[in-house]
Amino acid sequence: MSKFIHPLADVQSENIGDNTSIWQFCVVLEKAIIGNNCNINCQVFIENDVIIGNNVTIKPGVQIWDGITIEDNVFIGPNVTFTNDKMPRSKQYPTEFLKTVIKRGASIGANSTILPGLNIGENAMIGAGSVVLKDVPENTIYVGNPAKELIK
Template sequence: MENRIHHLADVQSSRIGEGTNIWQFCVVLKEARIGNNCNINCNVFIENDVLIGNNVTIKPGVQIWDGVTIEDNVFIGPNVTFTNDLVPRSKSESWELKKITVKTGATIGANSTLLAGIVVGEYAFLGAGSVLTKNVPPYTIWYGNPAKHTGFITRKGILLNLDLLDPKSGKKYFYTNNEIHE
C-alpha cells in the first residue's frame, strides 16, 4: 500500500506511514512523524515536533504545532486549534513549550481549541466549538466554553448522560478503572 501525497502539498518529512493520504495545500515539516492509514485533509499544517499515530483523520484547516502528540484512531474535526504556549508573545526568548496529548480513539469536534499542557483521555469526546482548558478523563464528553463534563461515551460511540445511562435504550453502564463497562 502506497502513500498518496497530492502534488500541491509541501511534505518535507520522510517519516510518513504506509497508506497515508495527504491532500493539497498541506505543509508537513521535516521532523514530523505520521503513522499508517492516516487521512490528512487539505490546508493542514504540521510542525516538526509532532507525532501522529495510525488511522488518524485530520479534517481541513487544522494547525498542529510543536509538542502535539496524537495517538491512534483519533478524529480531529475541521479548524481545530492546538496551542503550545500559555503566554504567547511575538519574538519572546523565554517562551515555554507546553505539550498536548490526544489519546487513542478520542474525537475533537470542529472549531474546538485546546490550550497548551493538557491531555485528552482515551475515547473522550470534545464537542464542536469547545474550548478545552484542562485534562479530560477517558470516555468522557465535554462541551462549551470553557468545556464542561456533560456525559460519558462508550468505545462504540454510544452517548451516555452523567448517570451513565443510555437515554435511547435505558441501559445502564459503569465507569471503573477509567473505562466504560456494561
C-alpha cells in the same frame, strides 16, 4: 504499500506511514512523524516536534504545533485549534513548548480550541466549538465554553 501525497502539498518529512494520504495545500515539516492509514485533509500545517499515530483523520484547517502528540484512531474535526504556549509574545519563544497528548480513540469536534499542556483521555469526545481548559478524562464527553463534562 504506498502513500498518497498530493502534488500541491509541501511534505518535507520522510516519516510518513503506508496508506496515508496528504492532500493539497498541506505543509508537513521535516521532523514530523505520521503513522499508517492516516487522512490529512487539505490546508493542514504540521510542525517538527509532532507525532501522529495510525488511523488518524485530520480535517481541513488544522495546525498541529510543536509538542503535540496524537495517538492512534483519533479524529480531529475541521478548524480545531491547538495551542502550545500559554503566554505567547511576538519573537519571544519558550525554551520548550508545552506537551499536549490526544489519547487513542479520542474525537475533537469542529472549531474546538485545545489549550497547551493538556491530555485528552482515551475515547473522549469534545463537542464542536468547545474550549478545553483542563485535562479531559477517558470515556467522557466534554462540551461548551469552558468545556465541561456532559452528564447523561
